[in-house]
Amino acid sequence: MSLSPAIDLAQVEFAWRGAPPLLAVDRLIVERGERIFLRGPSGSGKSTLLGLIGGVLAPRTGAVRLLGTDIAALTASARDRFRGEHLGFIFQMFNLIPYLTVLENVLLPAEFSRPRRARIASGALRDEALRLLGALGLATDDLVERQVTQLSIGQQQRVAAARALLGRPGIVVADEPTSALDADTRTGFLELLMNECRALGAALLFVSHDTALGTLFDRQLSMDQLNGLARVH
Amino acid sequence: MAVLHLTAKSLWNRRGTALLTIAAITISVALLLGVQKMRGAARESFANTVSGVDLIVGARSGPLNLLLYSVFRVGDATANVSWASYQKIAHHPDVAWTIPISLGDSHRGFRVMGTTLDYFRHYHFAGDHSLAFAAGGPFSDLYDAVLGADVAQTLGYKLGDQIIIAHGIGNVSFAQHKDKPFRVAGILRKTGTPVDRTVHVSLEAITAIHIDWQSGMQAPAGARVSAEEARHRDLTPDSVTAFLVGMNSRVMTFTMQRAINEYREEPLLAIIPGVALTQLWELVGIADRALMLVAAFVVLAGLLGMLTAILTSLNERRREMAILRSVGAGPRHVFSLLVTEAGVLGILGVLSGVLLTYVLLAVGQPVLEKRYGIYMRFGGISAMDALILGSIIVAALVMGLVPAWRAYRNALSDGLTPRV
Numbered sequence: 001m002s003l004s005p006a007i008d009l010a011q012v013e014f015a016w017r018g019a020p021p022l023l024a025v026d027r028l029i030v031e032r033g034e035r036i037f038l039r040g041p042s043g044s045g046k047s048t049l050l051g052l053i054g055g056v057l058a059p060r061t062g063a064v065r066l067l068g069t070d071i072a073a074l075t076a077s078a079r080d081r082f083r084g085e086h087l088g089f090i091f092q093m094f095n096l097i098p099y100l101t102v103l104e105n106v107l108l109p110a111e112f113s114r115p116r117r118a119r120i121a122s123g124a125l126r127d128e129a130l131r132l133l134g135a136l137g138l139a140t141d142d143l144v145e146r147q148v149t150q151l152s153i154g155q156q157q158r159v160a161a162a163r164a165l166l167g168r169p170g171i172v173v174a175d176e177p178t179s180a181l182d183a184d185t186r187t188g189f190l191e192l193l194m195n196e197c198r199a200l201g202a203a204l205l206f207v208s209h210d211t212a213l214g215t216l217f218d219r220q221l222s223m224d225q226l227n228g229l230a231r232v233h
Numbered sequence: 234m235a236v237l238h239l240t241a242k243s244l245w246n247r248r249g250t251a252l253l254t255i256a257a258i259t260i261s262v263a264l265l266l267g268v269q270k271m272r273g274a275a276r277e278s279f280a281n282t283v284s285g286v287d288l289i290v291g292a293r294s295g296p297l298n299l300l301l302y303s304v305f306r307v308g309d310a311t312a313n314v315s316w317a318s319y320q321k322i323a324h325h326p327d328v329a330w331t332i333p334i335s336l337g338d339s340h341r342g343f344r345v346m347g348t349t350l351d352y353f354r355h356y357h358f359a360g361d362h363s364l365a366f367a368a369g370g371p372f373s374d375l376y377d378a379v380l381g382a383d384v385a386q387t388l389g390y391k392l393g394d395q396i397i398i399a400h401g402i403g404n405v406s407f408a409q410h411k412d413k414p415f416r417v418a419g420i421l422r423k424t425g426t427p428v429d430r431t432v433h434v435s436l437e438a439i440t441a442i443h444i445d446w447q448s449g450m451q452a453p454a455g456a457r458v459s460a461e462e463a464r465h466r467d468l469t470p471d472s473v474t475a476f477l478v479g480m481n482s483r484v485m486t487f488t489m490q491r492a493i494n495e496y497r498e499e500p501l502l503a504i505i506p507g508v509a510l511t512q513l514w515e516l517v518g519i520a521d522r523a524l525m526l527v528a529a530f531v532v533l534a535g536l537l538g539m540l541t542a543i544l545t546s547l548n549e550r551r552r553e554m555a556i557l558r559s560v561g562a563g564p565r566h567v568f569s570l571l572v573t574e575a576g577v578l579g580i581l582g583v584l585s586g587v588l589l590t591y592v593l594l595a596v597g598q599p600v601l602e603k604r605y606g607i608y609m610r611f612g613g614i615s616a617m618d619a620l621i622l623g624s625i626i627v628a629a630l631v632m633g634l635v636p637a638w639r640a641y642r643n644a645l646s647d648g649l650t651p652r653v
Contacts, residue, residue: 085561109561111238
């Protein structure tokens with residue numbers, strides 16, 4: 001168990017029912033704690049890949065092993081639970097629930113996943129959320145009770161990162177989290193995100209088309225290499 | 234727990250729309266519950282009109298007609314009961330008491346009823362309430378009148394006031410018994426029954442004021458009989474309009490009813506008030522069922538408003554659903570989020586509707602009682618009310634299934650990347 005990779009896709013093929021295949025991945029392995037940069041323009045099958053890893057899509061064939069569990073073999077609701085328990089997501093923008101405060105947004109995964117809540121010492125949930133917000137450079141006292149709609153985009157992305165990291169998920173998936181940020185905040189955000197992932201031992205799958213960022217990661221991949229079908233076209 | 238918490242927060246965030254939706258449901262629920270309460274009150278007030286009377290006897294017509302003119306002072310008798318027949322039945326060994334009724338005159342729109350002192354002794358309403366005097370007492374003189382509470386209040390009469398009785402019924406009557414004025418001897422307490430709208434005089438008085446009348450016309454000036462002269466005549470009536478009967482033993486009621494209905498010397502009809510009241514209520518009940526149906530449709534309209542509001546919000550909430558899914562929510566969470574939302578709106582609407590009903594009742598009760606003599610018993614929520622309110626909440630939840638199902642489908646197809 002301890003040595004199984006964070007993400008291990010083998011002979012995975014995906015197609016909507018009755019439609020031609022969209023994605024075919026021979027092998028994709030991301031070790032635990034590894035930070036991967038995945039380059040992929042839209043239409044390259046990137047959303048499909050993230051859907052498979054997130055467990056909202058099920059492959060037609062192949063195995064999607066996350067932290068040693070083949071989630072392709074699980075039921076849909078078991079995959080939902082697995083995602084809630086082991087994965088953190090950050091999207092390009094509009095990451096936050098508009099009617100919740102900053103703190104409530106960060107605590108959201110704990111509402112849906114008991115194991116994730118349990119990984120934080122009991123009663124320390126709020127402290128952990130505040131610690132993460134602090135580590136991501138959000139001045140805690142003033143901000144946490146605010147509605148998220150009052151935050152700048154840069155601040156919103158950091159709140160999203162704090163939420164993705166709450167309760168020590170094994171895998172963090174970031175889908176172009178910096179593309180809405182300006183150059184200065186981008187680097188700052190990325191450093192904070194990578195530091196926290198390292199501190200918590202989470203693998204980071206970072207998807208972006210901004211190749212300049214690639215050098216900061218352990219390894220770079222592109223959807224073209226990964227998706228057997230993309231190569232054909 | 235997560236779902237309920239999110240629903241509350243989300244609704245609070247959209248409180249403008251949510252409040253309007255709740256207001257629509259509130260008003261419709263208050264209407265439905267109000268109609269339901271009115272129905273109950275009307276039925277009760279109806280059933281309470283007369284009690285303790287075993288039979289009502291009149292000339293042969295229809296049971297409803299007899300009930301209407303003898304108890305509700307509505308409509309007219311087609312014929313009278315002869316004094317001889319009345320006496321015969323009144324003195325039957327099984328009969329405990331009788332109250333003769335003589336109708337046909339009026340006073341400024343209120344019916345005048347001739348009767349005996351037994352009326353004040355034996356007439357009961359609303360279970361075992363007997364008539365009580367707010368002022369004065371029963372008639373002691375020939376030209377004494379006892380007014381129902383509404384008569385006294387509407388016309389502003391006090392004890393000792395003089396009143397003139399008009400011949401015939403109807404608001405405006407040209408033929409008046411001006412030569413034989415009455416004195417107000419007593420005013421009854423409010424009963425919430427037609428008694429409140431009746432002017433009571435003695436049977437003898439009815440005879441006296443008609444002593445010089447023939448076929449609806451007063452005799453010419455020379456042949457008239459003055460009020461004082463009338464006192465010395467024989468004032469035994471020829472007939473009465475109807476009479477109420479109390480039996481010594483309830484068991485004998487049916488036997489007596491059959492005997493009266495088969496009475497050879499005169500075509501008579503005896504009815505059991507409870508049975509006739511039920512028949513009448515079934516007739517009147519059509520209107521109130523129609524009202525109930527209308528109210529039910531208003532509730533449906535309120536709930537459809539809610540459905541529209543939720544469906545409209547769905548598209549702008551697709552992103553929100555994707556975020557929830559990314560933190561571990563399944564499509565069934567999304568589904569229950571929307572059903573819960575409909576449920577919360579429904580429950581809040583029903584609760585505030587109940588509240589509104591009681592507020593309106595508290596405000597409206599005195600008016601209803603004063604104007605129409607309807608006692609709206611506050612009561613709690615009856616089992617029937619609870620059933621209705623429960624069904625409204627269930628209906629809200631069922632309607633919530635529609636947006637929930639759509640959101641569920643969206644959640645499945647969107648996954649983590651909504652197409653908006």
